[in-house]
Amino acid sequence: MQLGILKEQKEGRVAIVPKGCEQLLGLDIGILLETGAGEAANFADSDYPEGVKAASRAEVLKQADLLVSIHPLADSEMDKLEAGKTVVALFEPFRDDAVAPALDKRKLRAFSLDMIPRTTLAQSMDILSSMASIAGYKAVLLAAHTIPRYFPMLITAAGSVKPSRVLVLGAGVAGLQAIATAKRLGAMVEAFDVRAAAREEVLSLGAKFVDVEGAAEDTSAGGYAVKQSEEFLARQREAVQQSAAKADVVITTAQIRSGKAPILLSAETVHLMKPGSVVIDLAASTGGNCELTENEKTINVNGVTIIGDSNLAALMPQDASTLFSNNLVNFLKLFIKEGEISIDMENEIISSALITTES
Amino acid sequence: MQLGILKEQKEGRVAIVPKGCEQLLGLDIGILLETGAGEAANFADSDYPEGVKAASRAEVLKQADLLVSIHPLADSEMDKLEAGKTVVALFEPFRDDAVAPALDKRKLRAFSLDMIPRTTLAQSMDILSSMASIAGYKAVLLAAHTIPRYFPMLITAAGSVKPSRVLVLGAGVAGLQAIATAKRLGAMVEAFDVRAAAREEVLSLGAKFVDVEGAAEDTSAGGYAVKQSEEFLARQREAVQQSAAKADVVITTAQIRSGKAPILLSAETVHLMKPGSVVIDLAASTGGNCELTENEKTINVNGVTIIGDSNLAALMPQDASTLFSNNLVNFLKLFIKEGEISIDMENEIISSALITTES
Amino acid sequence: MEQFFQFVDNNLILLYLLAFTVMLGFELISKVPTVLHTPLMSGANAISGVVIIGAILLLRRAESDDYFTLIMGTLGIILGMINVVGGFAVTGRMLDMFKKRKTKS
Amino acid sequence: MEQFFQFVDNNLILLYLLAFTVMLGFELISKVPTVLHTPLMSGANAISGVVIIGAILLLRRAESDDYFTLIMGTLGIILGMINVVGGFAVTGRMLDMFKKRKTKS
Amino acid sequence: MLASALNLAYLIGALAFVVGIRRLSSPDTARKGNLLSAFGMGIAILATLVYPFGPIPNNYGWIAGGMAVGGGAGWLAANRVQMTAMPQMVSIFNGLGGACAVLLALIEFRQLDTMGTSAGISALLVLGLTLLIGAVAFTGSILAYLKLDGKVWDSQVTIPNHSVLNIVLLILAVGGLVYICTFDPPSFGLVLGYMALCLVYGFSFVAPIGGADMPVVISLLNSFTGLSAATAGLIYDNQIMLVGGILVGAAGTILTVLMCQAMNRSLFNVIIGGFGGGASAKTSDGDQVAKTVTTSDAAIQLFYAQSVMFVPGYGLAVAQAQKVCKEVDDLLQANGVDVKYAIHPVAGRMPGHMNVLLAEADVPYPQLLDLDEANSALPNTDAVVIVGANDVVNPAALDDPGSPVYGMPVLNVWDAKNIIVLKRSMRPGYAGIQNQLFFHPKTSMLFGDAKDSLQELAGEIKNL
Amino acid sequence: MLASALNLAYLIGALAFVVGIRRLSSPDTARKGNLLSAFGMGIAILATLVYPFGPIPNNYGWIAGGMAVGGGAGWLAANRVQMTAMPQMVSIFNGLGGACAVLLALIEFRQLDTMGTSAGISALLVLGLTLLIGAVAFTGSILAYLKLDGKVWDSQVTIPNHSVLNIVLLILAVGGLVYICTFDPPSFGLVLGYMALCLVYGFSFVAPIGGADMPVVISLLNSFTGLSAATAGLIYDNQIMLVGGILVGAAGTILTVLMCQAMNRSLFNVIIGGFGGGASAKTSDGDQVAKTVTTSDAAIQLFYAQSVMFVPGYGLAVAQAQKVCKEVDDLLQANGVDVKYAIHPVAGRMPGHMNVLLAEADVPYPQLLDLDEANSALPNTDAVVIVGANDVVNPAALDDPGSPVYGMPVLNVWDAKNIIVLKRSMRPGYAGIQNQLFFHPKTSMLFGDAKDSLQELAGEIKNL
C-alpha cells in the first residue's frame, strides 16, 4: 500500500514529518511525499528517510492509496481521485452536513481527524488538543506583539507601567494555554467559561475566574460545552463587558461542537474598549465569539484591533507539524496492519473517525 | 516661550504625551502640538490638556522657540529654522562628528538626549535606558513570534517539545530585559558581555553566562563598554559560535559608544545555525553585531531569519511614548525656569547634553 | 492519712526525686519526631530491663540450697537479660537506618 | 576522701536530686528562641529570689531583742522581696509584647 | 568507701539512662544514645555483680549461667528478627521484663511466707504492686505480640461487653492487693492466686484493643514494666532501679500519648473504645485498606533516600504547590538526594500543564523526565512522591482491560521501592475511576492539601 | 501532719518553678509560665509565713514591714522602668537577691560567733560559699547595671592586666574560704573581712567585660544568685530553696552559653577576653557602630508587627531570594501582618528588575508600592526589611549635597518604626558610597546572603 503525504496549499505545516515516516515505514508500507511538502516547516525532502519517494502532486494523488493532509483536498482534486481510496484530514463534518455525503458520492473512504473522541485512550491522537494548545500560546504572543504596551508591570525611573489586562473567554485547551502564557509574561489574567470544571482549572493556573451563574452543562457531551440559553448569554455578555472594558487583550476561544460559536463580545462592548487594545478570536472560522470578527482578517474598529484567525497553529509550522505528525501516526497505526488498511469497527476511535466507507 | 511638539515622520511614538504637557504647562510656557502627533500612539489631539494648541507642522516649526522630537529633523527642515531656536532630540553626535558642526552653522541651540550622562542623578531622564528596555522586551516577543517553534518545554500526549535556546549577546539594559523576558517565556537563556559586572547581573536573572577571558574594561567610560582587541574578539566569536549553533534565537545588543558595533556573529556562524532560527540585531543601526545584518531589513540566509532593527521601541508606541515623555519632561524641567530657558552650565547633565549653543 | 504524711516527711527528698524524674522523662521525650517513636519505645524498654539488678542481688544473697529461689531467680535473670540485651540490640538495628550522614551545611 | 564518700553515701538521694535538677534545668532551656533569652533570664532571676524564704525563717526565729539579726534580716527581706516582686513584674512587662495571638491555623 | 563506689556506679548508670534517652529522641544522635544507655546498664550490672557484700553465697554459677543463656537468646532473637517484625520483638522483650519483676516479687513473698516474718504494710504494698504491674505488662505484652504477628484475632479473645469484664477484673485486682496487705505475711498460696488474677487481667486488658493500635499498647505496657522495675527498686532500696524505672515509666507514658496524638486519637479512645479500633487510622475500600503515613515518617523516608522522584498531577496545580515542592526538592538535594520529576504527557488539564507550573517554580529542565525516561529510572528510585496525580499512575491502564484507561501508558511508580501519595481524600481523578495503587503494599497515603502537606514535609526535613 | 503541709507546699512550689520555666521558653506560653512561677513563689512564701513552728518570737511586724517595703519598691521599679532599660533593672534585682544571701550568711556567722558554738566544717563551708557567691553576684550585678546604663566606662574600672588581678582575687577568695573553715566558729571580724574581699572580687570580675557583653554577664551572675540561694537552702535544710536555686543555677548557666552562642562567642572569650570585647558583635565605621540583630529577634519583630514593608534591591536578585522572600511574606500574612513591597524605580540593575523577580515569585501586583506610595505608607509601617538594597535607601540623597546620589528620590525607610537590613557585609552598592542608614538608631543589620537569612527567618517564624 502506498501512503501519500500532500503539501498543504494554504499554509506551512505538513501532516507527517520525517520522524513520523520512520515509524510508518516499519509498518511495511510505501510512502510518497509531494515535493517540498515539509519545506515551509523546515523539513526538507532530504530530511525524510530513505524509502520515502518524492513525487509531484499529481503523481501522489494518482498512486497513493491512502492520502493524508491537514486540510481536506479541494473539491476539484477530490473529484479526480479514483474511487476506493482513503483520505485522512480534518473534514469537520459536524460543521457541515454536506461533507460526508459528498465524500460518499465519490466512493472515498474518509477518516476525519476531528472526530476522534476526546477519551483518555485517544489522547495521543488528539490533534485538536495539540493544535489548540499552540493556538492559545500563539494568540498571546500575537497579542503581546500587537498591543502598543508592555504586558508586565514595571516600576522604572521613567515612571511606573501598569500591567496589561488579558481576558480569556473559553477556557478549553487553547484558553488554558493562553492563560498560562499570558501569566508568564506578567499580565493580569481573567478568564471565563461555562463548564463548571473550568473554574478550578483556571484557578490552578493562578488566574482569576469571572463567575456568571446559571450555565447549562451536559455531561454526555464528552467534555464539550453545549449551547446556552439566550438569557444566560445576555447575562454573560454583560459580565464580559465589564471585564473587557478594562482589558488590553481579549482572547476568545469559545466553541460549541456543532454550530456557530456563541457571541460573547458584542459590538457595543468593542466600542467600550480602549484604543490600542486587541481582540484575538480563535473561533473566527465558525463565526467568531466577537460580533465584529471577520474570519482570516485583521480589522481595526475605533482603534481596537480584531484579529480573526482559527488557524494560528499554522504560524508555528515546525513544532505544529511535529505534534500533528505524532498524533496522526499514532492514529494511522490503529488501522494499518501488515502493510494494509484493516478496519476494526469495534474500536471506538476508528468507528468515530470513519465518516464514510468506500462502498 | 513656546514649546513645539513635532510629529515623528517615520514612526508612531510622540516625544511628549498629554500627561507630560500638564506638567509643562505648570512651568508657564505655551505648547504647540503638531496635529495628530500622538495619534499613532493612541493619544488623540483631544487628549492633550487645554492650553496645548494644535497646529500644522509648518506653524509649529515657525512659532515654537523650543522644538522637541524623538528623531532629529530632516536637514531640509532644519535649514528653514530661524537661528536662535532650541532643538531637542536624539542627535547621536558621538556616532557622527558632522552633527554638531552642522547645527552650529545653523546657529541652533541643540540638546542631544543621548548625551545625558548615565549617572545616578540623571536616571529619571535616561531615555536610552527606557527605550533599550522596551527594545529588549520587544526583541524577545518578535523572536518568539517568528520562530516556528515553542519557547517553553512541553511534555504532552503528542510528544515532548524541547525548550528553545536563546543567546543574548551584550547584557546591557536591552540585553538584561531580553534575558528576563525570554526566561519568563520558558526558554533556556545564555548571555555574554565584556563588562565584568554583567556576569553577576546575568546570573541574578537566572540565566547562564558564557565566559570568555581577557576582556578589556575601562572604568572611566561611565559604565559603557570599550573597544576590544581583535584577538579577544576572535576568541569571543568562537565561544559565541558554539552557543549560536545550538540556539534558536540570538539577540545581539552589543554597542560601543563611539564607533561601529563589534561583529560577534560571523557569516560562518550564521551558516551553522539551524534553519528556522532567528537573529535579532538591535545594534543594526551602527553596523550590527552580525556580519550579515542589513539595517532596518529582515533577510533570510539559509533558513535563518536576520532582523536588523535598532528601533524596536517604536513598535510599542504607547508605553514607549509615555516613558520617553516622562524622561524628557524631567530633563526639560532642568532648564525651563519661569517660562524661559535658563542654562546653568555648572549642571553636569545640562552641560553634557548641550552640544551646540545658539551663538 | 497520718501515715501518709509521715511517709511524705520521711521520704521528702525521694518524693522530689520522683517528681523531678517524671518531669525529666516528660521533658526528654516531648519533642521526639514520630519516626523515632518505635526506636525510642524499644530503647526505653531495654532500660526497663534494669529490674535484672534486683534478680542479681537476690541471687547473690540466696542460700545455696534454697532451690526455689535459685531456680526462680535464675529464670528471672534469663528473662531480664533477654530484655536488656535483646532490647538494646534491636534498638540498634532499628537505628541503623539513620546511619546516612547529613551533608547539609 | 573518706569524708567525701561518707557524704556521698549519706546524701545519696540528695545527689540524685541535684543531678536530675541540673539536667532538668538544662533540658528546659535548651530550645529557647533567642528572643526569649532576656525574659527567661529575668524570670529565672525572680525565682532565685527564693532566698527570701531563708530570711523569713531566720526572722521568725530571731530573738525579739536581737536587733542586729532583726535589722539585717529585715533588710534581707526587703532586698529579697524587691528581687521577687520586681523580677516577676518586669518579666511580665517584657512578655506583654507577645500578647498578640497567632491566627495561624 | 566501697559502698559509695557502688552508689557512684549506680548514679553514673542513671545519668547515662537520662542522657541516653535524650539522645534517642533525635535522629542524629539516636545511635549514640542507645549505646550510652547500654553502657549505663552495663556499669550498673557489673557493679552489682562484683561489689563485695561480705560473706554471702554469691551463687555466681547460677548467675553466670542465667546471664549467658538470657544474653545469648536476646542477642540472637534481636539479630535474627525481620526488619518488619521488630515491634513484635519489642513486645516480647517487654513482656519478659515484666515477668522478671513478677518472679522477684514472688520470691520475696515466698521468703516472707517461709520465714514467717512480718514485713510492714508498705513493704507488702510495694511487693503486691510489683506483682500486679509486672504481671499485667507480661501477659499484656505477650498478647500484643500475638496480635501483631497475626497469630490471634480480636474476635478470638474478646467477649461481648469486654470492657465490663475489664473493669470487674481491675476492681478484683486492686481489691486483692488491699486484701493481701491485711495479712502480714500473706500465705504463698494466696499470693499465687493473686498472681493468676493479675496475669488474667493483663491478658484481658489487651484483648479488645485493635491490631492497629498495638504499638500504642506496647508503649503503654512498656511504661508499666518501667514502673514495676521502680517498685522492685523500692524492695531492694536500689536507686538505679527506682530512677531507671520511673524514667521509663514517665517517658513511656508521654510516648504513648504522643503516639496517640500522631494517630489523631486519645489514649482513652484506644483503650476503651477498643472494638473496631484502628478504623479511623485507615481508609478502606471494601476489604482493602490504604496505609497512611505521618509527615515525619515521610520526611525521614525521603531524607534518607538515595533518589526521589516527584510525580506531579492536576492536584499540584489545584493546590498551587509547585513552589513548596521545589523547596522540598532543594532541601533534599542539599542533603545529597537525587531528585527528579516524572512528567506524564497528560498530567494536569492542558498539554504541558506541569511544565508551566514547574517552570514557574524554577525547576531546571534537566530534572524533568518524560514518560519513557521516568519509567526506566523508576526501578532505581527509592521513593516516589505523587503530588496530586491519580489517573496517570493508575495500574488499571496496564492490567484491567475493562477500565476506561486501559491501554494508556502510565508511570510505573510501583517499580520504585516506596510510594508516598499526597492527596486530599480517596476521591478519584478526571477519569472518575478508583486507583488500586493506593492499596499497593508499597504505597502510603499522606492526606491533605498538597501544599500544606509539602509545607509540613519541608518543616520536618529541616528538623532532621 | 502540719509539717508535711509545709513540705507539700514547698513541693508544689518547686514543681511550679519547673513548669513555669518550661513555659517561659516558648513565646506562646511564656506569660502563663511567669504567672505560674510567681504562684509557686507565693505559695512557698505564704507557707513559710504561716506555718506554726511553735513558741517562737515570729517578729511578724518586722517581716510584714520588710515585705511591704520590698514588695512595693520592686513593683514600682518594675512598672516605672522604660522598656529599653529592662536589662539594667534585671541586673539590679539580681544583685539584691545576691545581697540577701550575703546578709543571711552574715547573720548566721555572727550567731555562731556570739554563741561560740561550733558548727562543723561542712556547715561552715556552706555558709562561706553562700557568702562568696552571693557577694560576687551582688557587686557584679551592680557594676553590670552601671555599665549598661552608661554610668561607668570600662576604662574607669579596669587596670592593665586586669585578668591577672582577677585570678589573684579568685585565689584569695578561695583561700579565704578554706582559712575560715579552719576556725570553728570563725570570728565575726574575720568574716567581715572575708566578705569585703568577696565584694571586691565581684566588682573586679565584671570590670573588664565589655558593655555589649553585659547581658551574658547578667545571665551568669543570675545563675550565681541561684547557687547562693541553693547553698542558703542547705543552711536551713530547706528543699525549695535548694531546688529552686539549683534550677536557676543550671538554667542560668545553659542560658548564658546559649546567649554566647547567639553572639558567636565562647563564654571563656567573654569573661577573659574582656578587653575590647563586643567588637566582633558590632561593625563599626570610624566612631560609628552598626547594631546587629539575631534571626530570631528579627523574626519576633516581624511576627508581632502590624505592618511590614520589604524593600528589595539588587541583592535580592544576586541571592535569588525572591521566592523565600515571598515565603516569609506568606507566613507573616497568615498571621495577620499587612505586608507590602516598596519598589524603588532604579532598584536592581535594569528597569523593572524587581518587578520581574517578584512576578516570578508570584507576589500579587497590589502588594507592590512605587516610590510615592511607599513613602506615604512608611510612617505607618512597623518594620521595614531591606533585602539587599543600598543606594535606593541612602539618606545622603536627601541631606548630603556632596554625595553623588544627592537629589535622587529615595525610599524614606527611616520614617518607619524599625529597620532590618539584610546584606552580606558593610560594602557599598552600585554608587560606591557608604550608607548612613546602617548606623541609624532604628536600624539593625542581619548579615549574610539574603536567601540564607530569609530562609532562617522563615524557620524562626514558623517556630513562633
Ligand SMILES: NC(=O)c1ccc[n+]([C@@H]2O[C@H](COP(=O)([O-])OP(=O)(O)OC[C@H]3O[C@@H](n4cnc5c(N)ncnc54)[C@H](OP(=O)(O)O)[C@@H]3O)[C@@H](O)[C@H]2O)c1
Ligand atoms: N493534560 C491534558 O491535556 C488533559 C486535558 C484534559 C484531561 N486530562 C485528563 O486529566 C487527568 C490527568 O491526570 P492527573 O493524574 O494529573 O490528575 P487526576 O487524575 O485528575 O487526579 C488529580 C488528583 O489530585 C488530587 N487533588 C486535587 N486537588 C488537590 C489538592 N489541593 N491537594 C492535593 N491533591 C489534590 C485529587 O484527589 P483528591 O480530590 O483526593 O485530593 C485527584 O485525585 C488524566 O485523566 C487526563 O486524561 C488531561
Ligand SMILES: NC(=O)c1ccc[n+]([C@@H]2O[C@H](COP(=O)([O-])OP(=O)(O)OC[C@H]3O[C@@H](n4cnc5c(N)ncnc54)[C@H](OP(=O)(O)O)[C@@H]3O)[C@@H](O)[C@H]2O)c1
Ligand atoms: N534599575 C536600573 O535600571 C539601574 C541600572 C544600572 C544601575 N543602577 C543602580 O543600581 C543601584 C540600585 O540600588 P539597589 O539598592 O537596588 O542596589 P545597590 O545599591 O547596588 O546595593 C545592593 C546591595 O545588595 C547587597 N547584596 C549583594 N548581594 C547580596 C546577597 N547575595 N545577599 C544579600 N545582600 C546582597 C550588597 O551588599 P553586600 O555586598 O554587603 O551584600 C549591596 O550593598 C542604584 O545605585 C542605581 O542607580 C540601576
Ligand SMILES: NC(=O)c1ccc[n+]([C@@H]2O[C@H](COP(=O)([O-])OP(=O)(O)OC[C@H]3O[C@@H](n4cnc5c(N)ncnc54)[C@H](O)[C@@H]3O)[C@@H](O)[C@H]2O)c1
Ligand atoms: N480526555 C482528555 O484527556 C481530554 C483531552 C483534551 C481535552 N479534553 C476536554 O475536551 C473538552 C473540550 O476542549 P476544547 O478546548 O477542545 O473545547 P472547544 O474548543 O470546543 O471550546 C473551547 C472552550 O469554550 C468554552 N465555551 C463554549 N461555549 C461557551 C460560552 N458560551 N461561554 C464561555 N465559554 C464557552 C468551552 O467550555 C471550552 O472550554 C474540555 O473539556 C477538555 O478538558 C479532554
Ligand SMILES: NC(=O)c1ccc[n+]([C@@H]2O[C@H](COP(=O)([O-])OP(=O)(O)OC[C@H]3O[C@@H](n4cnc5c(N)ncnc54)[C@H](O)[C@@H]3O)[C@@H](O)[C@H]2O)c1
Ligand atoms: N547609572 C545608572 O543608574 C545607569 C542606568 C542605566 C544604565 N547604566 C549603565 O550604563 C551602561 C551601558 O548600558 P547600555 O545598555 O546603554 O549599553 P550599550 O547599549 O552601550 O551596550 C550594550 C551592551 O553591550 C555590551 N558590549 C559592548 N561590546 C561588547 C562586546 N564586544 N561583546 C559583548 N558585549 C559587548 C556592553 O557591555 C553593554 O552591556 C551599563 O553599565 C549600565 O549598567 C547605568
